Amino acid sequence: MLSVNIHKELEDFTLNVSFETEGGILGLLGASGCGKSMTLKCIAGLETPDRGRIVLGERVLFDSEKRINMSPQRRRVGYLFQQYALFPNMTVRQNLFAAVRRLPQAKRAAAVEEKLRAFRLEGLEPLYPRQLSGGQQQRVALARALAAEPDALLLDEPFSALDSYLRWQTELELGELLRPYAGSVLFVSHDRDEVYRLCRNVCVLADGRSGETLSVRDLMAAPGTVSAALISGCKNFSRVRRVDATHVHCINWGVTLETSQEVSNVCSYAGMRAHDLHIAKGGEPNRFDARVVRVIEDTFSTILMLAPEGGNSLLRMELPKDEWAAMRNPEVVLLGIAPQNVMTLSGEL
Amino acid sequence: MDWFPLLNSLRIAAISSAVVFFLGIAAAYYIARLPRAVKGALDVLLTLPLVLPPTVVGYLLLLVLGPRRVVGAWALETFALRLTMQWWSAVFAVSIVTFPLMYRTARGAFESFDETLADAGRTLGLPNRWIFWHVRMPCCRQGILAGAVLSFARALGEYGATSMVAGYTPGRTATIATEVYQLWRTGNDALALRWVLVNIAISAVVLLAVNLLERREGRR
Numbered sequence: 001m002l003s004v005n006i007h008k009e010l011e012d013f014t015l016n017v018s019f020e021t022e023g024g025i026l027g028l029l030g031a032s033g034c035g036k037s038m039t040l041k042c043i044a045g046l047e048t049p050d051r052g053r054i055v056l057g058e059r060v061l062f063d064s065e066k067r068i069n070m071s072p073q074r075r076r077v078g079y080l081f082q083q084y085a086l087f088p089n090m091t092v093r094q095n096l097f098a099a100v101r102r103l104p105q106a107k108r109a110a111a112v113e114e115k116l117r118a119f120r121l122e123g124l125e126p127l128y129p130r131q132l133s134g135g136q137q138q139r140v141a142l143a144r145a146l147a148a149e150p151d152a153l154l155l156d157e158p159f160s161a162l163d164s165y166l167r168w169q170t171e172l173e174l175g176e177l178l179r180p181y182a183g184s185v186l187f188v189s190h191d192r193d194e195v196y197r198l199c200r201n202v203c204v205l206a207d208g209r210s211g212e213t214l215s216v217r218d219l220m221a222a223p224g225t226v227s228a229a230l231i232s233g234c235k236n237f238s239r240v241r242r243v244d245a246t247h248v249h250c251i252n253w254g255v256t257l258e259t260s261q262e263v264s265n266v267c268s269y270a271g272m273r274a275h276d277l278h279i280a281k282g283g284e285p286n287r288f289d290a291r292v293v294r295v296i297e298d299t300f301s302t303i304l305m306l307a308p309e310g311g312n313s314l315l316r317m318e319l320p321k322d323e324w325a326a327m328r329n330p331e332v333v334l335l336g337i338a339p340q341n342v343m344t345l346s347g348e349l
Numbered sequence: 350m351d352w353f354p355l356l357n358s359l360r361i362a363a364i365s366s367a368v369v370f371f372l373g374i375a376a377a378y379y380i381a382r383l384p385r386a387v388k389g390a391l392d393v394l395l396t397l398p399l400v401l402p403p404t405v406v407g408y409l410l411l412l413v414l415g416p417r418r419v420v421g422a423w424a425l426e427t428f429a430l431r432l433t434m435q436w437w438s439a440v441f442a443v444s445i446v447t448f449p450l451m452y453r454t455a456r457g458a459f460e461s462f463d464e465t466l467a468d469a470g471r472t473l474g475l476p477n478r479w480i481f482w483h484v485r486m487p488c489c490r491q492g493i494l495a496g497a498v499l500s501f502a503r504a505l506g507e508y509g510a511t512s513m514v515a516g517y518t519p520g521r522t523a524t525i526a527t528e529v530y531q532l533w534r535t536g537n538d539a540l541a542l543r544w545v546l547v548n549i550a551i552s553a554v555v556l557l558a559v560n561l562l563e564r565r566e567g568r569r
Contacts, residue, residue: 085469
C-alpha cells in the first residue's frame with residue numbers, strides 16, 4: 001500500500017496532493033505542468049515536500065512532523081523516466097547489473113539473466129542504449145527498475161517518447177510485463193485513454209491539486225468535478241441552477257435537463273460528452289432543438305457545432321458519418337441526452 | 350645539449366596537471382550545486398588567473414610564499430624549507446595559472462550532464478559515489494580529458510609566474526620557457542632556436558593527441 005499526502009510550494013503553483021493505493025495500477029491523470037512529475041519525484045525522494053507524509057507499506061518514507069526523510073536509495077521506489085535514463089556508457093547487461101548491486105554477489109548474475117528473459121532482451125545484452133529502438137529502451141528501463149526489486153513503481157509518461165504505432169505496441173507489452181509485479185504502481189499520464197486501458201483507479205491532478213480517487217469507469221460516467229471532466233475529454237459545459245434533486249437548469253444551453261446523477265448544493269456545472277448527444281426520437285426525456293452552425297468532417301465521424309435555442313454557447317456533437325449523411329443537411333435538429341449521461345459537476349471551469 | 354630544462358618542464362607540468370585535475374573536478378562538481386550568488390562569486394575568483402598576467406599571479410604568490418611572508422616564513426622556521434626558488438616552486442605557479450582551464454571545462458561537462466541519469470541511479474539504490482565514478486565521470490569524459498590536456502599544454506608553456514617564483518638557475522630551476530629567454534638574452538641564438546623547435550614539437554604532439562582523442566570519441 002502506498003499512501004501519499006504532500007504539500008510543496010513551487011514557483012508557479014502550490015502542489016497539494018493526497019491519495020492512497022492498494023496494489024494494482026493507479027493512474028495520475030493531469031495536463032502537462034500540473035505537478036505530476038513533481039509528485040513522483042517527491043515520492044521517490046528526488047525532491048523534498050515542504051510538509052506531509054509518504055508511507056509505503058509499513059515504512060514511513062517521509063514525515064515532515066517526525067522529521068523523517070529517507071534517501072532515494074533506501075526508499076525502494078522504482079522510477080521509469082520519460083526518456084528512460086539508461087546509462088549511455090553501459091551496455092544493456094551492464095545497465096541491469098547496476099540495478100542488482102544490492103543483491104548478494106552470488107545471486108546477481110541469475111537475477112540479470114531472469115530479467116533478460118522475462119523482458120525479451122536476449123540478444124540485446126552487448127548493445128548500448130543508443131543502438132536500441134524506443135520500445136527496446138523502454139523494456140530495458142523497466143527491466144532495470146524491477147531488477148532492483150522495488151516495493152512501488154512509478155511510471156512517468158512512459159509512452160511520450162514513442163510514435164503512435166510503437167506507442168500501442170509498447171502499451172500492450174507494458175500491461176503484460178507489469179502483470180506479475182506485486183507492488184503498487186503509479187502511472188502518470190495526460191492521456192485519458194491510456195489511463196482507462198491500463199489502470200483500475202485514477203486520481204485527477206489539476207493545477208497541483210489532486211481530486212478524489214475514482215474508478216476509471218466513474219471518471220468517464222460521473223467525474224464529479226469540472227477539472228476531472230475536462231481531463232476526461234468532456235467537451236460541453238454549462239453553468240447550472242439546481243431545480244430539484246433530479247433536475248438542473250443549464251444556463252448556457254437554455255434548457256432544463258433531468259439527470260440520474262446527484263444534484264448537490266455545490267453543483268455548479270453540467271457536462272455532456274460529444275458522443276453521448278444523439279438525434280432524439282419521440283417520447284424520451286431531455287429533448288431540445290438546436291440550430292446547426294457548422295459541420296466538420298473528422299477522420300471517422302462527423303462533428304456538428306450546434307446552437308441550442310435559448311442558449312448562448314455552442315454544443316459539440318459527434319455522430320457516425322453515415323448517420324449524418326442520411327439526414328440531408330437539416331437546419332435544426334432535435335437533440336436528446338439520456339439522464340445518466342448528464343454529468344453534474346462541482347468546481348469552476 | 351643539456352636536457353635538464355626539458356625534464357624539469359615535463360615534471361612540473363605532470364605534477365601540476367595531476368593536482369589541477371583533481372582540484373578542478375572537485376571544484377566544478379561542488380560549485381555547480383551551490384546557490385547562484387555564491388557560484389557567481391567563486392566563479393570569478395577561480396577564473397581570475399586565466400585573465401590576469403602570469404607575472405601578477407607570480408607577484409601574489411611571492412606575497413604569500415616569500416621567505417619573509419606569512420607562509421614562507423612559517424615553512425622556513427618549522428621545516429627549514431625555502432618555498433621559493435626551488436624547481437618545485439614552479440608547481441605552485443603553474444597550478445594556479447592552469448587551474449581555470451581544468452575547472453571551466455570540467456564544469457561545462459558537468460553542466461551538460463543529464464541529471465535524470467543520476468536520479469535514476471539513486472532510485473536504483475546506487476550510492477552517490479558509485480554514480481559519480483561509474484556514470485557521471487564516464488559521461489563527462491570527453492570534456493574532462495580535454496580540460497586535462499589543455500591544462501597540461503598550458504603548464505608546459507608557463508613562463509611568467511614560474512620565472513618569478515622559481516627564478517632561473519641552470520640545472521636547478523630552468524624550464525624550456527625560461528631557458529629560451531636566457532639563451533636569447535645572452536645572445537646564444539642557435540641554442541635558443543633548438544629549444545624553440547623542441548617546444549614546438551612537444552606542443553604539436555599534445556595537440557595531435559587531443560585531435561585523435563576527439564576523433565575516437567566521435568566514432569563511438
